[in-house]
Amino acid sequence: MAESETDAALENRTRRKPRAANAPPAASSGIRVRSAAKNSDIVYRDLHKAIVTMELAPGAPVLERKLTEQYGVSRTPVREAVLRLVEDGLVEVAPKSGTFVARIPLSVVREALVARRALEEVTVRAATELSSESQIMQMRAIIQQQQEMADAGDEEAFHQADDKFHASIAAAAQYPGIWKMIQQVRIQVERYRRLTLPQNGRMPMVVKEHTEVLDAMAAREADAAVARMNEHLDKLQLDISIFRDLWPDYFTIDPSLDEKLFAGK
Amino acid sequence: MAESETDAALENRTRRKPRAANAPPAASSGIRVRSAAKNSDIVYRDLHKAIVTMELAPGAPVLERKLTEQYGVSRTPVREAVLRLVEDGLVEVAPKSGTFVARIPLSVVREALVARRALEEVTVRAATELSSESQIMQMRAIIQQQQEMADAGDEEAFHQADDKFHASIAAAAQYPGIWKMIQQVRIQVERYRRLTLPQNGRMPMVVKEHTEVLDAMAAREADAAVARMNEHLDKLQLDISIFRDLWPDYFTIDPSLDEKLFAGK
DNA sequence: GAAAATTAACTGGTATACAAGATATATTAG
DNA sequence: CTAATATATCTTGTATACCAGTTAATTTTC
Numbered sequence: 001m002a003e004s005e006t007d008a009a010l011e012n013r014t015r016r017k018p019r020a021a022n023a024p025p026a027a028s029s030g031i032r033v034r035s036a037a038k039n040s041d042i043v044y045r046d047l048h049k050a051i052v053t054m055e056l057a058p059g060a061p062v063l064e065r066k067l068t069e070q071y072g073v074s075r076t077p078v079r080e081a082v083l084r085l086v087e088d089g090l091v092e093v094a095p096k097s098g099t100f101v102a103r104i105p106l107s108v109v110r111e112a113l114v115a116r117r118a119l120e121e122v123t124v125r126a127a128t129e130l131s132s133e134s135q136i137m138q139m140r141a142i143i144q145q146q147q148e149m150a151d152a153g154d155e156e157a158f159h160q161a162d163d164k165f166h167a168s169i170a171a172a173a174q175y176p177g178i179w180k181m182i183q184q185v186r187i188q189v190e191r192y193r194r195l196t197l198p199q200n201g202r203m204p205m206v207v208k209e210h211t212e213v214l215d216a217m218a219a220r221e222a223d224a225a226v227a228r229m230n231e232h233l234d235k236l237q238l239d240i241s242i243f244r245d246l247w248p249d250y251f252t253i254d255p256s257l258d259e260k261l262f263a264g265k
Numbered sequence: 266m267a268e269s270e271t272d273a274a275l276e277n278r279t280r281r282k283p284r285a286a287n288a289p290p291a292a293s294s295g296i297r298v299r300s301a302a303k304n305s306d307i308v309y310r311d312l313h314k315a316i317v318t319m320e321l322a323p324g325a326p327v328l329e330r331k332l333t334e335q336y337g338v339s340r341t342p343v344r345e346a347v348l349r350l351v352e353d354g355l356v357e358v359a360p361k362s363g364t365f366v367a368r369i370p371l372s373v374v375r376e377a378l379v380a381r382r383a384l385e386e387v388t389v390r391a392a393t394e395l396s397s398e399s400q401i402m403q404m405r406a407i408i409q410q411q412q413e414m415a416d417a418g419d420e421e422a423f424h425q426a427d428d429k430f431h432a433s434i435a436a437a438a439q440y441p442g443i444w445k446m447i448q449q450v451r452i453q454v455e456r457y458r459r460l461t462l463p464q465n466g467r468m469p470m471v472v473k474e475h476t477e478v479l480d481a482m483a484a485r486e487a488d489a490a491v492a493r494m495n496e497h498l499d500k501l502q503l504d505i506s507i508f509r510d511l512w513p514d515y516f517t518i519d520p521s522l523d524e525k526l527f528a529g530k
Numbered sequence: 531g532a533a534a535a536t537t538a539a540c541t542g543g544t545a546t547a548c549a550a551g552a553t554a555t556a557t558t559a560g
Numbered sequence: 561c562t563a564a565t566a567t568a569t570c571t572t573g574t575a576t577a578c579c580a581g582t583t584a585a586t587t588t589t590c
Contacts, residue, residue, distance in 0.1 A: 038543070064572080074545040079572090080348060087352050095303075096551040096572050111442040114391075118383040126379075177376040181446070303573070329542075339575040344542085361542055361581040536587065541580100548575075557566065 040077035043067060044084050051090045051101055052187060054194045058103040058250040062091060089188065103252045104191055106244065112188040117233050119182050120166070123173045124213065124229045128222040131172035136218050139168050143210050150203035158203055165210055169217075189236070195243050195250070209235070305342035308332060309349050316355045316366055317452060319459045323368040323515040327356055354453065368517045369456055371509065377453040382498050384447050385431070389478065389494045391438035393487040400437045401483050407433060408475050415468035423468055430475055434482075454501070460508050460515070474500070 047067075050056045067078045082099060085091035089108070093099040131139075146161035170179035209232040216225035244251045312332075315321045332343045347364060350356040354373070358364040396404075411426035435444035474497040481490035509516045 040543085065570095075572095076544055076546090080345075080543095083345060083348065084352065087349065093572075094552085097553075098571060108442050111440055114387055114440070115384060115443050115446060118387045119380060122379055122383045175376055175379070177373050178380050181380060181450075185446075305573085330540095340542095341574055341576090345573095358542070359582085361540095362583070363541060532590090534587105534589075536585105538585085539583090541582070543579080543581100545578075546576085548573105550571100550573080552571070553568105554570090555566100555568080557564105559564075560562085 038077065039071070039073045040080035040084075043071055043073070043078055044081035047081055047085055048088070048090065051085070052190050052194075054191055056101045058101050058191070060101045062099040062101060064099065088184075104188075104250055105252045108188050109192050112185040113233070113236060115185045116182055116189070117230060119178055119185070120169075120229055120233060121226050123170050123175050123178055123182070124217070124225050125222045126173035126175060127169045128217045128220060128225045130174060131169075131217060135168065135172045136214065139165060139172075139214050139217075142168060143207060143214060146210065147204075147207050150207055155203075158206075162206065162210075191250075192243065193236070195247065205235070206232075303342065304336070304338045305345035305349075308336055308338070308343055309346035312346055312350055313353070313355065316350070317455050317459075319456055321366045323366050323456070325366045327364040327366060329364065353449075369453075369515055370517045373453050374457050377450040378498070378501060380450045381447055381454070382495060384443055384450070385434075385494055385498060386491050388435050388438045388440050388443055388447070389482070389490050390487045391440060392434045393482045393485060393490045395439060396434075396437035396482060400433065401479065404430060404433050404437075404479050404482075408472060408479060411475065412469075412472050415472055420468075423471075427471065427475075456515075457508065458501070460512065470500070471497075 047056070047062070056062075062082060064075055064078050064082065068075055071078070082091055082093070086093060090102055091099060092102045142161060142165045146158060146165065149158040149161055166182070167179060170176070170182065209228065213225055213228040213232060216222075216228050244253075312321070312327070321327075327347060329340055329343050329347065333340055336343070347356060347358070351358060355367055356364055357367045407426060407430045411423060411430065414423040414426055431447070432444060435441070435447065474493065478490055478493040478497060481487075481493050509518075
């Protein structure tokens, strides 16, 4: 027993040992590994954006070959990007046949709305308790900015400000992880949202609803804030069947994607 | 104009055209592509299980080389599996240095508990409304099974039955996607849970709590069911700092993982 | 001896080549 | 002309080779 240990120790000094024990980069200290943007990340972000903005329509083929020459990289990083999109539920691959932009499963949209409501509820409640006065002022500024975008009729900027408002609530609630989850489920609804025609007077309405939420938060009335937020989110609940009829190829009834949405277990 | 169309049509019949327009496998019809289990899937599932069960401790190195010879496959599928685990927040890679089982960020555990509560809340509420009598009977059977496992002292089987109970609620609520999300956040807590010593009398307590939830559901009292479920889940809220002191290398204070948990946007 | 510079052998990221299955076109049979 | 068969050429999945950065052991320097 002791001898084998000696042998091992001897060998350790004799033969060049490959990096003691492959120690992790950082124990409890918070060392952050600077991860240079890999090629696969670039492809991923671009594709992700293109799909979410409906630039790439549901059902459209995703050609690996085309992407490789488009980005001037090999198949490997392209493939990694595609696989990540599969994980996100934005892309489907038919094993030896082809890869396509995933259609929007109606059931997923329905559940995503419910899930978002639940997550935003706990978030706004915590934010009502934890937000500082400066944070609330910050939110007022964001709403004001959103008002200006509404006046200018800039729908894209308006939506970005909308995102910023909800993000600031999550930040005040100190729920960065839950915010990531909210974003995740939003993606599932985002494409569906893009199909809705810009409803007349919707933008000012949103500004009003946001203001009501914030007022309740500023008054530290959590229940009221939650109620206003729920009312706000419920406005998204439009009649889905209409869109299914308009773009039948963009949706699926059978939620075959459900199983892939999260690969857990 | 008409001429060019003719040319195109002519070329279509002359030159062999590679698969007309690369049509998606199935439009709105619910064709399900049978996806044969790829090698990367096998590696993924195994690693996933090993990490969640703490068989692979946080901080432990994940050697691609070793896995390739262990499974007799090349680096490609191994790499795919590892990347999926990164997406799950279960492993971290240091670019040109090494890959390691991710440590458990305390903030993620905290948020995961909150998120799960929020999601289980809407789930049990919907289930109270939608569950059939047969489904409720089924749940009673599951609880009974859990009781038997508790009596037998089989902790692993007990936990599986626990999972089954919550899954059946989600099924009754018709929220398969939300259930996937719940599972996803559970994973973050699961490793932490495994560290807790089997608390004396915990198992019978869980059975009692489950029964209370189900009784409220059977009585169609949604608010009560939600309340019982929340009480049940709050029991998991143990003092985390204790575990941080016991296994300091298993946890991180700085939630560097938060950003990677979901790669959204 | 101790500390700085060197170096060898690891790592993950990428490129490329090959294998195997799927599908629309072309061909053939009736 | 229609329907069944054949086949060419796509596709994704996998294997392998190469590159560049990192790290720990070694060597050198003082």
